[in-house]
Amino acid sequence: MALIEIQNLHHTYHAGTPEAVVALDGISLTIERGEFVAIVGGNGSGKSTLAKHLNALLLPTEGEVRVDGLDTREPASTWEVRQRVGMVFQNPDNQLVATVVEEDVAFGPENLGLPSREIVERVEESLRVVGMLDYRRHQPHLLSGGQKQRVAIAGILAMRPQCLVLDEATTMLDPLGQREVMETIHTLNREGVTVIHITHAMEEAAQCPRMIVLSSGRVAMDGLPVDVFSRADDLHRLRLVLPPIPALASQLRRDGLPVPERILDADDLASAIASLATERVGHGRVGNGAD
Ligand code: ADP
Ligand code: MG
Numbered sequence: 001m002a003l004i005e006i007q008n009l010h011h012t013y014h015a016g017t018p019e020a021v022v023a024l025d026g027i028s029l030t031i032e033r034g035e036f037v038a039i040v041g042g043n044g045s046g047k048s049t050l051a052k053h054l055n056a057l058l059l060p061t062e063g064e065v066r067v068d069g070l071d072t073r074e075p076a077s078t079w080e081v082r083q084r085v086g087m088v089f090q091n092p093d094n095q096l097v098a099t100v101v102e103e104d105v106a107f108g109p110e111n112l113g114l115p116s117r118e119i120v121e122r123v124e125e126s127l128r129v130v131g132m133l134d135y136r137r138h139q140p141h142l143l144s145g146g147q148k149q150r151v152a153i154a155g156i157l158a159m160r161p162q163c164l165v166l167d168e169a170t171t172m173l174d175p176l177g178q179r180e181v182m183e184t185i186h187t188l189n190r191e192g193v194t195v196i197h198i199t200h201a202m203e204e205a206a207q208c209p210r211m212i213v214l215s216s217g218r219v220a221m222d223g224l225p226v227d228v229f230s231r232a233d234d235l236h237r238l239r240l241v242l243p244p245i246p247a248l249a250s251q252l253r254r255d256g257l258p259v260p261e262r263i264l265d266a267d268d269l270a271s272a273i274a275s276l277a278t279e280r281v282g283h284g285r286v287g288n289g290a291d
Contacts (some may be wrong), residue, residue: 008063038205041214074180086156092148126154146177
């Protein structure tokens with residue numbers, strides 16, 4: 001059984017009223033345990049609405065969402081669903097509640113009513129995983145954005161979720177903070193946590209093994225980033241921009257250089273250009289020899 005199974009999910013806000021908004025319009029997708037998935041899409045494409053279905057903050061107006069086999073519409077499952085899927089939101093300041101880092105991380109496990117020894121263990125382990133153990137006695141409001149977001153992630157991890165959903169969790173951060181959060185979620189994924197990273201930073205999506213593109217509440221593309229980025233025209237139509245390296249490759253192709261498709265990162269592009277250069281030098285030598 002997959003961790004997340006979504007069948008024909010529709011979500012309409014204010015259904016049945018003149019203000020009705022169709023936010024999700026028939027989404028079907030499966031996310032296996034241990035996957036690392038990026039979700040991208042323009043403003044209003046339905047990303048946050050989809051995220052909220054993954055831990056039963058919203059319920060389908062049609063179709064179904066199953067988490068670890070649990071139907072989110074089943075009121076008796078709500079608590080178990082939320083235990084399995086933790087959410088990290090955009091603004092770290094809204095997610096930190098205590099005046100000391102370790103108290104903040106302990107907040108969730110305390111609410112679970114765990115014994116205090118177990119809470120202490122979980123707090124330590126979670127802070128270690130996100131690289132914030134040294135800050136355990138610090139005041140959250142004095143931390144950088146990236147550090148705050150890592151404390152927020154630790155707070156979720158202390159609940160031992162199977163899946164972490166980050167809804168634009170890097171959007172408000174500076175480049176260093178973004179990198180810290182990306183490194184943290186890569187580490188978590190290697191340790192077995194399923195990660196769903198909603199972002200509008202295409203270069204972050206490029207680092208994920210699978211990329212889903214939403215448009216008008218539907219799945220427009222779903223695959224390897226390198227394949228998604230090779231559809232430059234489709235992305236352009238969806239008002240999404242290629243990350244810098246695929247964009248440069250695409251520009252070079254337009255300028256007549258036969259750069260191959262499937263260029264994802266600087267290494268790919270550098271070796272493509274190197275082999276084109278070698279070919280030319282090779283041709284040159286042949287030419288010179290004939291002269
Ligand atoms: P995204 O996260 O991709 O920007 P959202 O899921 O927030 O997209 O929004 C999808 C659509 O649903 C948009 O048209 C948005 O205006 C609408 N929407 C989102 N939240 C609400 C709400 N609480 N009430 C009414 N409409 C909403
Ligand atoms: Mg959103």
